Amino acid sequence: MNKVVLLIPYYNNSDGLMKSLRSIDHDEELDVMIVDDGSLNKFDEDTALLSFKAKGKLFFEYLESNKGIETALNTGLKIIIEKQYQYVARLDCGDICLGKRFEIQEKFLNENPGVKIVGSNVIAVDSNDNFLYSINLPLRDRDIKNKMYFNCMLIHPAVMFSVEILKVVGLYPLNHKSAEDYAFFFTISKSYEMANMNQYLTQIEINEKGISVQRRKQQVKSRIKIIKENFYFGFYPIYGLFRNYILMLLPYRFILFLKKIKK
Structure with a gap:
C-alpha cells in the first residue's frame, strides 16, 4: 500500500x-479513492482502471443516493483512516x-514536519481548456491564516494533508x-501550520454548471458565516466581512473579468 491516497468525489461527470x-x-x-455520490x-x-497509469490501486465506493459533496468526502476519509x-x-x-504533483507535495510534507497541509498555485481554465487566469497564493503560514478571512487561501483540489490531523x-x-x-481549512488553521508551494501543480476547470458558479451566493453566505464564527476585532476579519458582503452583490461575470485582467 502507498503512503498517499487521492480522494476524488464523483457526481455525473465520467469524462471529467x-x-x-x-x-x-x-x-x-x-x-486513488473514488466516491460516487449517488450519480445517475x-x-x-x-x-x-485503464485511465489510471500510476503505481497504485483504485478503490471505488458508492453512495446509494446523492448526499452532497461533504458526505461523499467524509465517506472517503473514514475509509482512508x-x-x-x-x-x-x-x-x-x-x-x-x-507534473509529479503528489511526489512534490509528499516530499515537502516529509521535509517540513511542522506543516500538516500544503497546497500550491493553480491554473484556471474553462471547460474547453482555454486559459482563464492563474491563482498565486500566499506561501507562509501566517500570511495564509491572515488572508483566510478574505477568501480561501488553499485551493481544495490542490491540497495534500496529513491524515493524523483528522483525530x-x-x-x-x-x-x-x-x-x-x-470551514475545514479554518479548523485546521487553529491547530496546525499551513503552507502553499510556489509552483503550479494543479489545473482547475471553471465550469459554468459547477457548484462554485451556480451556488456562488450560497457559497459567499457560508463564507460570511464562517468568518463570523472565527471573528476577532482586527483588520483581517473586518475587511474580510466587508469584502465578502460586496462580492455577494456583484455578478459572477464581473468577478471573472476582474480575475482575468489580474492574470
Whole structure:
C-alpha cells in the first residue's frame, strides 16, 4: 500500500473523472479513492482502471443516493483512516495534475514536519481548456491564516494533508453548504501550520454548471458565516466581512473579468 491516497468525489461527470485520472504522472506512487455520490450517470470501472497509469490501486465506493459533496468526502476519509494512509490529497473531476504533483507535495510534507497541509498555485481554465487566469497564493503560514478571512487561501483540489490531523479537527463540516472546504481549512488553521508551494501543480476547470458558479451566493453566505464564527476585532476579519458582503452583490461575470485582467 502507498503512503498517499487521492480522494476524488464523483457526481455525473465520467469524462471529467477519466481526464483527471489520465493526468496523474505514470511514476507517481499513490492510490486513488473514488466516491460516487449517488450519480445517475455512472462511470465505468474498467475505463477508470485503464485511465489510471500510476503505481497504485483504485478503490471505488458508492453512495446509494446523492448526499452532497461533504458526505461523499467524509465517506472517503473514514475509509482512508481505516486503511491507515499517511497523507490524503484532493482532486475534483475535470481538474488535472501538473507534473509529479503528489511526489512534490509528499516530499515537502516529509521535509517540513511542522506543516500538516500544503497546497500550491493553480491554473484556471474553462471547460474547453482555454486559459482563464492563474491563482498565486500566499506561501507562509501566517500570511495564509491572515488572508483566510478574505477568501480561501488553499485551493481544495490542490491540497495534500496529513491524515493524523483528522483525530483533532474531525471530518468536513456538514453545516456550511458550498463552503465545506473553507470551514475545514479554518479548523485546521487553529491547530496546525499551513503552507502553499510556489509552483503550479494543479489545473482547475471553471465550469459554468459547477457548484462554485451556480451556488456562488450560497457559497459567499457560508463564507460570511464562517468568518463570523472565527471573528476577532482586527483588520483581517473586518475587511474580510466587508469584502465578502460586496462580492455577494456583484455578478459572477464581473468577478471573472476582474480575475482575468489580474492574470
